[in-house]
Amino acid sequence: MLYKVMDKNVYQDFIKALISNYEFIGPARKDRSVHDFVPIKNISELDTNYMRTTIPPAKKLLFYPTEKLVNYEVGKSIDVKPVVESKERILFGINAWDINGMNFLDELFTTDFIDENYISKRKNLMVIGMDSQPTETNFSPSMGADYAKSGFDIYLTELKDKYFIRIGTARGNEIIQKYAEVRNATAEDFKDYDKYLDDYRMKFKLNVDIKNFYDNFELIYNNEEFWKKVAKDCYSCGSCNLVCPTCFCFNIKDDMELNLKEGNKIREWDSCMIPEYGLVAGGHNFRPNKENRLKQRYRCKLKTFIDKFGKYSCVGCGRCIETCLAKINIAEDINSVKREVSV
Amino acid sequence: MSKPKVGVFGFTGCGGCQLEILNLEDQLLDLISAVDIVHFTEAITEHSDNYEIALVEGSVSTEHGVERIKKIGNIAKIIVAVGACAVSGGLNCLKNLYGTERAMELVYGDKKDWIDSIEVKPIDQYIKVDYYARGCPPNRFEIVDIVRSLIVGRKPEIPNYPVCVECKRNGNTCVYEFGMTCMGPVSRAGCNSRCPNSGSGCEACRGVIDDPNVNAQKDLLARYGLTVEDIMEGFNLYNACNKVPTVENKNN
Ligand code: SF4
């Protein structure tokens, strides 16, 4: 990691240079309640002071909601061609918990099996991180995800009169060398940066006792009453999965042309909260009710990957809480396990 | 392999579903060359009673209609109900809320006896339906998918999950955030969340999913200041012919 400092008045020119030299994706206001990461053509469209995005930026750019995987032609034999799209892009302004969410997907899509469609996009994505304002539903500090240690090429932190820059890769360093005027960080700069981090952490108001949840999960797992109560209003609508930065499940569909000679295999985001997810050939559903499904979702988010990768797959972004029309709240549910097992 | 013979038939409805098929443009030619269309009320004048697949739009609302639909049921090997009117009775069912007699009086006054009109029913009340292309209008790509699946001999994939799934894949801001209401959480997807994509709430024109959480939807709408009557209207606009599950008979 290299630590540099950039004067505030250099920032605008730096961004303008990036916009004119790269395909630049950054946060812009979408409507009165949310921002969205979109291609930016002019610096005036960019609004890094955002709070909410519906779909996590990295997931949106690396793992499309629907995507062609292969193209096939049926002749004497079947000719299958993989469809791998990828081009060099900059993702600018992604926050720490969403970078941590991306780091999870990076690991997932390269473990056991290399997902070419994901990883070829990822290799070509330059990531420039920046803090954003946490919502009331954000509990990323409890999940250890409010600070990004890796996954970015550059991370910019806005201090009073300067930007503190962390450079994570050689590629990031090249960009800084080429387009920005910077100096080495001094002890004074580090002091200002630490002070900023202390203040920033104060903005997160929601805490969860994740350790307790993890330790007691097996105890609560077979408590049907508990899960019935928690899932009572669930619509099985899948929104909580689809907006989650780490949910990776997908379904593959065949899309054959009417001429019956060619077609595509398409993948689309799937969700373990909808009944079809547990449906297997022959019509048996191994997770027929919503209680089972919610329990499975929490297990996946809060337990499975600690055992597998040594980290949670939940980064505490709070999106699933905001999106749930049934007001099902993962943070409240994590905390309620403690009460439930202690009575 | 000889091409399957297809008939496209219209019953009570606006005819918009057949237009959806004609609107396929590029794919229409492929469709026509993949099958042999022997009857198509809105598009061709030839007519034959020799077909294997029947695409039926509209609901049955006359005695004459009952005879016709039964005949189609006897001839076709596979029946596809196309559009809300054929699938669930659609908007036409609102007539049933008044009762046929009362509705006839309101519309035709003293001429009511001249008119052949009976209680509105979806076609599956008379014949066995194999596949449903839901929606008002139906999704033309889904119609193609059903026909294509029939040709290659596999089961068409028709979603049984809520519209919210497609809405989120499309990255929409939920219309509830703007104080609007939406039937998306209990409505059957497959339209690519057409209404929320353009900023309005879903009205369940494709019907509800198999296991809708009706109580949660009632609570949700109530939080947005809607009464039970408003709520029933929301459920009934396209689904008045079906008995909507209520708090008493469907305890989720
Ligand atoms: S928890 Fe909420 S968002 Fe998730 S499926 Fe249930 S109702 Fe939908």
Ligand code: SF4
């Ligand atoms: S489970 Fe919820 S809070 Fe955790 S990362 Fe996913 S969307 Fe964010």
Ligand code: SF4
């Ligand atoms: S199993 Fe469920 S919670 Fe886990 S990644 Fe898949 S959709 Fe997300």
Ligand code: SF4
């Ligand atoms: S707008 Fe409607 S369909 Fe979309 S997420 Fe909200 S409730 Fe679901």
Ligand code: SF4
């Ligand atoms: S969003 Fe709802 S009302 Fe609109 S087309 Fe889809 S199912 Fe029909």
